[in-house]
Amino acid sequence: MANKSRVNFVVTDLDDTIWDWLKMWYSSFEPYLKRISLEYGIDIEELTDDFKKVHQRYRTSESSFIYKDLETLSKENKATFELAKAGGKSILHEYYSLKKNNLELYTNVLETLQKIKQEGAMVIGFTESNAFFTKYRIKHLQLDGLFDCIYAPIDMEVPETVYRHYSEESWEPKKTEFRYLAKNTRKPAPEILEIIIRDFKASKENTIYIGDKLDKDISMAKDAGITCVYAKYGHKIESEQYELLKKVTHWTKEDVEREIEFKASHQTMPIADYTLEKSFKELEGYFTFYQFPQTKFIEPSYDNIIQVWAKTIDVQQHFNDIALRIRNITLTVFTFLIGAIGFTTKDHLYITISDNAVSYTALIAALGIIIIAAFFYMDRYWYHNLLVGAVNQGLEIEKKWGNIFPEMRLTNSIGNSSPHTFVLWKIHSKHKFLIFYGILAGSMFLIFCLTI
Structure with a gap:
């Protein structure tokens, strides 16, 4: 083809553009759904609705492994869910195996990316x-290094009951950098394309964006002023696979309304600048690829990275100190209240309210409950949330640079060392202040009940 466009910066969607995500998802979830229904005698429509709730709760249709959140499964069902059957795999093991064995690149993707x-x-x-699922696929499909960088939403939080056999580090790419987006990032998001262009100082004239959804990928690229390439081979909305996905989609009512608003503002589907009918390889017929001015990232200033990490640790310590001060003040107030209660009890002091004699002790205990509740609110919903934000930021820095600076794992190390087990209960930091304030408030409530 004559007069090929010159391109040195390629931005591409991944699911159903680079690999066949829908096939992988359907080939693992559909047998998973049917086996659960068959083995436990659960109506498949009820089970489908139940999975939809789980997917919406965790904002992804790949959260099906969190089976303990399924309301249609009894405790007895959940107790046998991960037990291997005679001559076969457990339900969960089979689901993971099917997911892994049906993950495939589209034809000629690997060869084209290499070129x-x-x-x-x-x-x-x-x-x-x-990001977790994407890293797994990058490593599994041997794409590490063929992508210079990937922008993906930060990992979802999974329940503590979920056991991951492999740590995130085991799937951390060695060559491909990951940059994290907000958890609820949804396309179309032309502002993110603008950020990607700006991050690498790329030229829009020499950039293409590739995706399989006209209403998301192609419209997004057009809104960002970037040449758009439609991967038509990956667009399979008229299929049995897609129909099942729609039934259990993680999209919420708000997501659907946003989609309706988008389609109302875009009366006709956008037309792509180029279309890949059958293969990713067709890119070679449209474009000439050439050297990007900077094929590697600018070498980061390690001094700056360490300073940012150290500042994050300082912020964590700052909010932790505030929390400890609040608890110390609470203990001081509690001690004062106990003293006041002892004094009023000793002297049998009462106040008359509507011809009823109420002890000062009960009133002080009631006031103590209110004061302790106020301190708890300030601690838990004010400064603790800020501490959690600082800790999460520290974890992200350590996840990104921990392989280069092994000593840069303080936040992670503290998090792993913090929990302790009491009898059969594993107590985390979020439980500790509940116990602390519960003991104080509970003592006041007991005194109130005994003296009222």
Whole structure:
């Protein structure tokens, strides 16, 4: 083809553009759904609705493994869920195996990406899928290094009851950098494309964006002023697979309303600048790829990274100190209240309210409950939330740079050492202040009940 456009910066969607996500999802979830229904005698429509609730709770259709949140499963069902059957796999093991064995690149994707990289162009991924799943696929499909960088939403939080057999570090790419987006990032998001362009100082004239959804990927690229390429081979909305996905989608009512508003403002589907009918390889017929001015990231200033991390640790310590001061003040107030209660009890002091004699002791205990509740609110919902934010930021820095600076794992180390087990209860930091304030408030409540 004559007059091919020159491109040195490629941004591409991943699911159903680079690999066949829908096939992988359907080939694992559909047997999973049917086996649960068959083995436990649960109506498949009820089970489908139950999975939809779980997917919406965790904001991804890949949270099906959190089976303990399924309301249709009894305690007895959940107790046998991970037990292997005679001559076969457990329900959960089979689900994971099918998911792994049905994850495949589309035809010619690997070869085409290799050629693009050989020419020196930069390749960036932009996905809605959580970073954990995306890292797994990058490693499993041997794409580590073919992507210079991937922008993906930060991982979802899973219940403590979920056991991951492999740590996140085991799937951490060695060459591909990950940059994290907000958890609820959804396409179209032209502002993120603008950020990607700005991050790498790329030229829009020499950039293309590739995706399989006209209403999301292509419209987003057009709104950002970037040449758009429609991966038509990955668009399979008229299929049995897609129909099941719609039944259990993680999209909430708000997501659907946003989609309706978007379609109302875009009366007609956008037309892509180029279309890949059958294969990713068709890119070679449209574009000439050439050297990006900077094929590697600017070497970061390690001094600055350490300073940012150290400042984050300082912020954690700051909010932790505030929390400890609040608790110390609470203890001081509690001690004062106990003293006042002892004094009023000793002297049998009462106040008459509507011809009823009420002891000062009961009133002081009631006031103590209110004061302790106020301190609890300030601690838990004010400064503790800020501490959690600082801790999460520290974890992100350590996740990104911990392989380069092994000593930079303080936040992670403290988090692992913090919990302790009492009898059969594993107590985390979020439980500790509940116990602390519960003992104080409970003591006041007991005194109130005894003296009222």
